[in-house]
Amino acid sequence: MVKGVFGDRAFNKKLMQLALPIALQSLMLASVAAGDAVMLGRVEQDSMAAVSLAAQVQFIQNMVISSITGGITILGAQYWGKGDKKTVKDIFGMSIRACGLVSFIFFIACCFFPSELMCLFTNEENLINIGAGYLRIAGISYLLTGVSQCYLAIMKVTEHAGRTALISAVTVVLNIVLNAVFIFGLLGTPALGARGTAVATLIARIVELVWAMGSSFEKGYIHPSIASLIKCDKILAKDFRKCSLPLLGASLFWGVGFTSYTAIIGHMGGDAAAANSIAAVVRDLICCMCNGIAAAGGIIVGNELGAGNLERGKNYGQRLAVMSFMIGILSTVMVLAVTPAVVKFMILTDKAKKYLVIMMVIMAVYMIGRCVNTVVINGIFGAGGDTIFDMYSLAVMMWCIAIPLAFCGAFVFHWSPLLVYACTCLDEVGKIPWVIHHFRKYKWVKDLTQSERSASI
Numbered sequence: 001m002v003k004g005v006f007g008d009r010a011f012n013k014k015l016m017q018l019a020l021p022i023a024l025q026s027l028m029l030a031s032v033a034a035g036d037a038v039m040l041g042r043v044e045q046d047s048m049a050a051v052s053l054a055a056q057v058q059f060i061q062n063m064v065i066s067s068i069t070g071g072i073t074i075l076g077a078q079y080w081g082k083g084d085k086k087t088v089k090d091i092f093g094m095s096i097r098a099c100g101l102v103s104f105i106f107f108i109a110c111c112f113f114p115s116e117l118m119c120l121f122t123n124e125e126n127l128i129n130i131g132a133g134y135l136r137i138a139g140i141s142y143l144l145t146g147v148s149q150c151y152l153a154i155m156k157v158t159e160h161a162g163r164t165a166l167i168s169a170v171t172v173v174l175n176i177v178l179n180a181v182f183i184f185g186l187l188g189t190p191a192l193g194a195r196g197t198a199v200a201t202l203i204a205r206i207v208e209l210v211w212a213m214g215s216s217f218e219k220g221y222i223h224p225s226i227a228s229l230i231k232c233d234k235i236l237a238k239d240f241r242k243c244s245l246p247l248l249g250a251s252l253f254w255g256v257g258f259t260s261y262t263a264i265i266g267h268m269g270g271d272a273a274a275a276n277s278i279a280a281v282v283r284d285l286i287c288c289m290c291n292g293i294a295a296a297g298g299i300i301v302g303n304e305l306g307a308g309n310l311e312r313g314k315n316y317g318q319r320l321a322v323m324s325f326m327i328g329i330l331s332t333v334m335v336l337a338v339t340p341a342v343v344k345f346m347i348l349t350d351k352a353k354k355y356l357v358i359m360m361v362i363m364a365v366y367m368i369g370r371c372v373n374t375v376v377i378n379g380i381f382g383a384g385g386d387t388i389f390d391m392y393s394l395a396v397m398m399w400c401i402a403i404p405l406a407f408c409g410a411f412v413f414h415w416s417p418l419l420v421y422a423c424t425c426l427d428e429v430g431k432i433p434w435v436i437h438h439f440r441k442y443k444w445v446k447d448l449t450q451s452e453r454s455a456s457i
Helices: 002-006 009-041 045-082 085-112 114-118 125-157 161-184 194-215 226-230 234-266 270-286 288-306 310-345 350-383 388-411 417-424 426-439 452-456
Strands: none
Touching (some): 009 288, 045 085, 045 194, 045 270, 045 288, 085 125, 125 161, 234 270, 234 388, 270 288, 270 350, 288 350, 310 426, 388 417, 417 426
């Protein structure tokens, strides 16, 4: 089996060339949250917990934006594989319009209604006040995030994943350094605590957007024309909606669901909220490789399907599915391996440390489901435009099972925070049989460029 999966050197080389930069970008982004948690955790537990809760607002924004950039990846990869650069540029323009609108809405909410947003995640006044101060500043950066993500997504599709990794790496290092400067008051600056992380994020996002926009004008890169930003190709827009709307539904189901998990745990006390925030950071760091494999695999499979090589695309998808289980098992081992060091390093109350140890063990089992579902659903299914399955699976497993159980456990039956946390991990593990069954139907083996638009060109 291993030889069958890793026997195609050309496929493996292309996968790694794409996956490693994308995984690095994902790692860099996750490192910001890790840096926030570590630095604030060395200052005050409440500041760390408050910023973790406040960051759920951007998490929801990212879910919406990811559905739009997901449309770029799905359609863009197939049209790029077909050699149709003009259509790729039109897709780019459409995505910027959509992401710009989403970013503006979140900017208004965070800058003008921060306390109201924090009340959704916690009822502790100190956490609300700290989080609101963070959101007022961070909200400005949310205005830029959507546009920069469109530029980075189009670079991945057009074979410039290395540049996206470089931009992310540099801006993340800048963000982390500025976090230290503004949190602790280094280099003569005032010690801003939680607000310092927001200032650092804002500066990093400005650098990221300017660099990405500048890169798009270099030779071999794609940049949006005025026409692509203004005009709307109705047939292409229809294809884009077919891909993006199910992704949006799934992203909102998943994003709001995950935010609900955080809110439920956040209402079970500061110790539970702090432990959960650290576990979430570890989860996001270790998920980076499966995120990279999913994105890279989706692009490779999409290129083949768009070029009309359906059998080869199907074969590549089968290899990725096997890889997803291997990555899941490796991720489980990694979570268990880092648990002692994480618990020892963080400054937490004794109760929070006890919560964290058990949460990490529970999360280790969860990682298998998370990795398999990420690679198969987001990568393989998405490559062929089979995007609606994710929404259905989330509606059942997360919203009909995991969230009601966690909510009732916390507020009706008054279970331990650890049992409630276990409920929040049920959905990913429970989806595995359903996901594999759908994979074997091969509905995702589809050339999306064979549309009315293609026929009219």
